[in-house]
Amino acid sequence: MQGMAFQTPKKICGLAGLFTGIGFAAKGGRKPQKSDCGFIPGPVDITCDEGKIVSVEKQKVAAVQKGSFDATGLYATYGFIDSHTHTLFSGSRGDEHFARWAGDDYQRIAAKGRGIYCSVESTQQAINERLIDKCKSSLNGMLRKGVTVVEIKTGYSGSATEELRLLELLELIKTQNKIPGVVSTYLALHALPEKKSEQIYLKEMTDVLDIIAKRKLATFVDAFPEKGFFSNTTAELFYKSAQKRGLSFKVHCDQLSDNGSASQFAQMGATSIDHLENMNPAAIKILAATDTVATVLPTVSLYLNLQYANARSLIDAGCIVAIASDFNPGSSPQIGLQLPTLLAASQMKMSSAEILCGVTYNAAKALNLTNQYGVVSKGMFANILLWESEAKPGGNGISILEDIFSSSKDPSIVLSRGRTVYSI
Template sequence: MNELLLAGISQVVTPFGVGPKRGAAMRQLRIVPEAAVAVDAGVISWIGPEREWSGSAESVIDLGRRAVVPGLVDPHTHAVWAGDRLADFEARSTGATYEEILAAGGGIWHTIRETTEKSSEEMATLALPRIEALQRSGATTIEVKSGYGYTLEAEMRMLEAIRLLQGRTQSRLVPTLLIHICPERPTERQAYREMVCNELIPEVARRRLASAVDIFVEHHAWSSEDARIVLACAQAAGLRIKLHTEQFQQVGGLELGVEMGALSVDHLEVCSLEQCELVARSKTIATILPGVSLHLGLAAAPGRKLIDAGAAVAIGTDLNPGSSPLFSTAAAMGLAVRLNGLTAPEALTACTVNAAAALGLASVGRLEVGMQADLLVLESADWRDLSYTLGQNMVCEVWVAGRKQAA
């Protein structure tokens, strides 16, 4: 006997088949009208037209002819921080650029100063409402980065805060060690890089505080040469790798990520057609972050060109205090349709199975027998309302591993 049957579903809509979807395959969804989903021990045990159900269940819940889609996966957030960046927001409204604010000691540096002295408990307390907001918007798996600690001790406290959060939310949290900003002087940069490689990464790996290492590659951050050294250390420690790159300038980070087999290269606002084609020929996921384009007024990443080239594209919120105060994964999906040129089916794929692949996960992101029963019940009978509707949360219920989450 199954534990639960979800019935009265207007349509179940999901990507299907193992692995990330590339190019035209991102538009291919399985749509089951008048459907039901059976769950046993947190896993989908049956899915199909309700009229074909012949099993038994301990409990049957009628969803009132609402649509069901997979739980969303947010593959890129900075949800742990202290302080705010309201002064930066005001400065940008008067014409200051992101780089100018950073050079003046604002931006990431300001958040580091606010965050670095906080305890893990204080950080977790500040971050929990942000995680809960993402979950209410439909995120059942959420990547969370460090990167505002800067010192070894503060970075460890950030990762410990993420571990605390893992025990306080039902959504799956995937921790990533982010090597974010770096000292300006070359000698100090080398010393910091050596600390990262010789102390921070080994300790994080030993304590299993992160599953991947990310690094910010830009003219005002790390060079691709620095990144190669850091990411090689991460791989030697058994950690996967990711990159923030091609956000403001083309600096070789995308090429490095593809060469080294990164899970994902993220941002890509200035990605060229040749770079789109390079990613498309690789196994690396291209993660686009439309909240940044909206908030900073940047040209959006070329999502349409990436998909047309054959790449596997994922979408994230990039939730952070400075460049993307976006607390809704569903809204990121809707923005990708409007700003990055994706279709609604492509955006759903990018926020589910492809976002899972950007985190190295295969057990979430689609609704099939044997998959985790992470699913969303929408307010609408038509799944497209999830990316169409702005300013209203179209997620009625969030289910994680077959358990309905509190509103």
């Protein structure tokens, strides 16, 4: 990438084909079909200015114009968006993965002081520089895999003071180069520290909401209502306080058990409810009637040996489904959306059109960003991935997407706001 890093192409010229994703937006991300991928066969050009897309047009005369970026033979999609990660942490928990694979279970490991508590301790002990460096390195790896926008949650803290430190570190991280755009989420109710009651911890975490809202340290708040962690009631009280201060909310829902959180929090106006491995089928209809995004995290099922969220039923019922990595040390220690999308295809039976929608438009929706990100059209930020493929595109280009998602390909070139930020 060194050779062409950070040049600013005004025109991406001569693409072999382009997936605009315009049909996803037209349907609000529900029931994505092949035709919604908006395939335009090449040669096609994208013109950018000041980081945004100005025009997308079929080339009239096949030629690369002087000063433009020659994309002959490459296919383009919108840049991936990873709408659920825990990228700010210290320490490794590789031993736990092996313990679980040998038969131990997630909640029992947490009860022994490992699990989330282990990450809380190592994150608390890590100095700022170490946390920034580690986070930056992960983010750089994501960018190479085509993630151009990423949500990062706090949560490995154990106190409000530490939470504020993590949120402030995220503000510093946002100013670094060669990383995706970052959206901050205040994950206040993640792991209840020993010797603190749920009520007292709730008050401590709610008390700093004014500072967070006033200083715009987070766009979202989040919680983990689950047996052994926090009750639905505590989470609801917290979300109500956040809503009063103009903060939107996300929920870790029905991951380890069906506790009714999916329907409860979708009806309360959550921007997204995430996980859903044990979601009650009766809640699907309720969710489909809302604008709440259902975010599935298939790598967690792989690592924790859980059943996969029922993405097929969610999509068929008309829910808006996004796919995210849940990158974190304990249940998904891998970066990027290549493995999640492969599992979405092979284990969740999602089509390539549903997958593309799930990591672009619907992921943007899960971050309230669809007015600026998610589809290749005029006025959107020019976050674009260029792909090599030997598949024959046919009329709708689907074979190109199937090639990309079945082989867990990395993009050849990543553009963020019109700039080349990675190139093999």
